[in-house]
Amino acid sequence: xxxxxxxxRGEDIFQSCKDFIDETQLPVCKLISVTTDVCVCFxxxxxxxxxxxxxxxxxxxxxxxxxxxxxxxxxxxxxxxDRVYSHRSAENYYTIKVxxxxxxxxxxxxxxxxxxxxxxxxxxxxxxxxxxxTLQPDGQIFSGQExxxxxxxxxHADTEWMYNWNKDGVQISSYTESRKxxxxxxxxxxxxxxCSGRRRSDSRTSETSNTVTLTVSEKPKPTVRVxxxxxxxxxxxxxxxxxxxxxxxxxxxxxDRVxxxxxxNTLHDTVSNxxxxxxQCKARRGNYDSELSDPVTLTVRALPKPVVSINPxxxxxxxxxxxxxxxxQDEEDSDWIYSWNKDGSGVSSEQEYRISSAETSHxxxxxxxxxxxxxxxxxxxxxxVTLTVSxxxxxxxxxxxxVGLSLAFLFIILLLILLWWHKSNKGKDRDIxxxxxxxPGQNPSQSGAEDSQSGHAPLQTDEHIYDTVExxxxxxxxxxLSGAVYAQVMKKKESHKNKDDDAGPSDVIYTELEIxxxxxxxxxxxxxxxxxxxxxxxxxxxx
Numbered sequence: 001x002x003x004x005x006x007x008x009r010g011e012d013i014f015q016s017c018k019d020f021i022d023e024t025q026l027p028v029c030k031l032i033s034v035t036t037d038v039c040v041c042f043x044x045x046x047x048x049x050x051x052x053x054x055x056x057x058x059x060x061x062x063x064x065x066x067x068x069x070x071x072x073x074x075x076x077x078x079x080x081x082d083r084v085y086s087h088r089s090a091e092n093y094y095t096i097k098v099x100x101x102x103x104x105x106x107x108x109x110x111x112x113x114x115x116x117x118x119x120x121x122x123x124x125x126x127x128x129x130x131x132x133x134t135l136q137p138d139g140q141i142f143s144g145q146e147x148x149x150x151x152x153x154x155x156h157a158d159t160e161w162m163y164n165w166n167k168d169g170v171q172i173s174s175y176t177e178s179r180k181x182x183x184x185x186x187x188x189x190x191x192x193x194x195c196s197g198r199r200r201s202d203s204r205t206s207e208t209s210n211t212v213t214l215t216v217s218e219k220p221k222p223t224v225r226v227x228x229x230x231x232x233x234x235x236x237x238x239x240x241x242x243x244x245x246x247x248x249x250x251x252x253x254x255x256d257r258v259x260x261x262x263x264x265n266t267l268h269d270t271v272s273n274x275x276x277x278x279x280q281c282k283a284r285r286g287n288y289d290s291e292l293s294d295p296v297t298l299t300v301r302a303l304p305k306p307v308v309s310i311n312p313x314x315x316x317x318x319x320x321x322x323x324x325x326x327x328x329q330d331e332e333d334s335d336w337i338y339s340w341n342k343d344g345s346g347v348s349s350e351q352e353y354r355i356s357s358a359e360t361s362h363x364x365x366x367x368x369x370x371x372x373x374x375x376x377x378x379x380x381x382x383x384x385v386t387l388t389v390s391x392x393x394x395x396x397x398x399x400x401x402x403v404g405l406s407l408a409f410l411f412i413i414l415l416l417i418l419l420w421w422h423k424s425n426k427g428k429d430r431d432i433x434x435x436x437x438x439x440p441g442q443n444p445s446q447s448g449a450e451d452s453q454s455g456h457a458p459l460q461t462d463e464h465i466y467d468t469v470e471x472x473x474x475x476x477x478x479x480x481l482s483g484a485v486y487a488q489v490m491k492k493k494e495s496h497k498n499k500d501d502d503a504g505p506s507d508v509i510y511t512e513l514e515i516x517x518x519x520x521x522x523x524x525x526x527x528x529x530x531x532x533x534x535x536x537x538x539x540x541x542x543x
Contacts, residue, residue, distance in 0.1 A: 047073070047118035049106050055202040058098050059128035062204065066094040068106035070115055077108045101125045129153050131163075131209035133195050137285060140246040141185050141216050145288045148182040151195035153206050161197040161206070168192050185216045220244055221291035222251075222283050226298055231335075233303045233377055234274050240267045242281035244290065249283040254292075274302040304328045306338075306368050306382040315388045322355040322387065326368035328379060336370035336379070363389040 047070045058064060068077050069092060079087040079094050081102050087094055092108065106118045132152045141147055151163045158179055165173040165181050168191045173181060175198055183189070192213050197206040222244040232238060242251045242265040253261040256278050261267055271277060277298045283290040311323045326338045333351060340348040343364045347353065355362050365386050370379040 046116040047106055047108055049104065049118035049121050051104075051121050051123065053202040053204065055204065057124050057126045059204055060099055060125050061097065061128065063095060063097045064123065066096065066104055066106070066121065068092045068094070068108060068118055070108040070110065073108045073110040073115055075108060077106055079104065079106050098123055098125045128207050129156060129197070130207035131195050131197050133193065133209035133212050135193075135212050135214065137248050139248065140220075141214060142220050142288070142290070143186055143216055143218050145185050145216075146182060146286065147185045147214065148180055149193055149195065149212065151179045151181070151197065151209060153197045156197075156199075160199055160201065162200060164196045164198065166194045166196075166208075169194075185214065187216045187218070190214055190216045219291055220246070220283065222281055222293045224279055224281055224293050224296045226279065226296055231372065231375060231377065232271065232298055232300050234272060234300060235270070235303070236300070236377075237268060237270045238298065240269065240279055240281075240296070241265055242267070242283065242293065244283045249285050249290075252282050252284060252289075254280045254282075271298070271300045274300050276300070303377065303380055304331055304370070305380040306370055308366065308368055308382045308385045310366075310385055310387065314386060315390065316358050317390050318358055318360065320358050322358050322362070324353045324355075324366055324368075324385070324387075326351055326353075326370070326382065328370050331370075335373050337373050338368055338370050340366060340368050342366050358387075358389045360389045363387055 047068050050067050050069070052065045052067070066079065068079070075090040075092070077089050077092050077094075078085065079089070081104055083103075083105075086104075094106075101122065101124050103120050103122045105120045107115045109115060132154055134150045134152070135141075136148045136150070137145075149165070151165070152158075153161050161179070162175040162177055163173075163179050163181075164171065164175050181195075190213075192211050194211050195209045198204070199206075222242045225241045225243065227239045227241075228236075240253070242253070244265070249265070250262060251265045252259060253263075253267045255269070257280075260269075262284075265281075265283075267279075267281075269279075277300060278295045279298065280293050280295050282292045306326045306328050309325045309327065311325075312320070316322050324340070326340070327333075328336055336351075338349065338351045339346060340350075340353045342362075347366075353366070353368075365384040367382050367384050369381045371377070
């Protein structure tokens with residue numbers, strides 16, 4: 001066995017070629033003689049194998065460079081993959097594109113002598129990570145709204161990477177440490193966005209992310225709907241909806257310009273005051289507010305109170321026709337169903353309650369109320385109207401007629417008594433005046449004779465004869481004036497001395513006395529009275 005040169009460690013190694021060669025390594029020696037079984041081996045430093053880029057994990061499809069460094073050595077260099085010869089090169093590096101994990105080593109030569117094996121390098125190949133790009137908020141984006149893009153390398157810590165941003169394929173931000181990219185959206189920023197990552201340790205890059213399209217719309221304006229839309233009365237509960245065609249919003253409600261709620265898009269409100277109420281809403285997402293909705297005016301009315309009218313009157317008589325009517329002011333009659341109650345019990349469901357022939361059983365207190373047709377509203381109850389039913393009109397008329405006749409009869413009696421009294425007093429006055437106007441010495445017989453001479457004979461009759469006494473025509477002279485003369489014939493009782501004597505008049509007889517114009521009085525004559533003078537003359541029947 002030939003002696004071997006001392007290695008760098010100062011050891012002398014003597015070993016046969018046979019003992020030096022095993023199945024796991026190639027001989028690092030050169031045969032001296034082919035005729036003998038003995039060889040001389042020269043041991044040198046082992047080569048150092050390195051890989052660039054140096055990373056415990058290599059992305060599939062990446063290109064790496066293996067370098068076999070030998071101090072003082074030269075080529076050729078031999079490359080083995082998984083202990084199988086793979087490549088021979090004159091240079092000490094070997095560039096490959098990896099597709100899966102393998103173990104690599106190399107050796108070279110010095111002055112024609114082969115070196116020992118290099119260290120073994122294992123290339124761990126993994127799939128290249130792909131960046132994932134997301135946008136917040138999701139859905140529709142509005143002008144003035146802040147948006148945030150997030151680039152994520154899943155399965156890797158955020159601190160391992162730096163991030164690159166692209167808009168429509170053009171880089172807008174080069175490898176920043178933050179995986180978030182935020183800005184205020186305007187319509188001009190509508191575009192397609194992508195991102196990618198670069199590993200800090202080895203500058204290896206991820207695959208480019210998915211594309212996210214940003215569409216910026218004008219600032220939104222919600223709409224308000226109210227239910228019910230009509231016939232709203234005090235005490236009603238209304239439901240309002242604030243509609244906006246996107247998600248993730250919180251809604252703010254305003255009543256008469258005062259905020260009353262901040263919740264979902266639905267507002268339930270019980271209206272208590274009659275009049276007009278204005279509702280509005282707006283949407284909020286994060287720090288972004290939408291436009292304020294157009295105002296919705298809700299007209300609230302007080303529940304109506306019916307008014308009862310009764311015809312002909314609240315007091316009627318048996319047999320009369322009575323009509324009671326229920327009216328809701330400022331309401332359409334066709335929109336309401338009416339109901340009547342008498343002393344608390346239902347009697348009719350018509351607007352007009354008609355009693356064709358009133359009876360005492362119809363008397364009582366009547367009220368009415370209305371219920372909205374097809375709705376849930378009921379009016380207030382009307383004030384009560386009391387219907388009074390008396391006896392029949394015929395009996396009442398009889399009573400009134402009887403009382404009237406009695407009063408008329410009593411009036412006539414009193415009138416007759418007054419006339420009698422007046423006549424009695426007037427007769428006495430005539431007797432007194434007649435006696436005072438009669439000429440002394442004149443007796444009824446003379447008066448009768450004068451009447452005979454003047455052509456007036458006493459009337460022999462039992463009847464009352466009335467005639468008119470007319471004045472003679474007047475003249476300018478007072479002497480021509482004449483007066484009315486009344487003659488009263490009075491019957492006196494006679495002693496029946498003779499049966500043959502004619503019976504005298506049995507009653508008062510009035511006769512017409514002709515008044516002739518008087519001649520003018522002489523100048524030296526005493527002036528006669530120019531006034532009319534009433535003369536009463538008593539005619540006595542001759543015995």
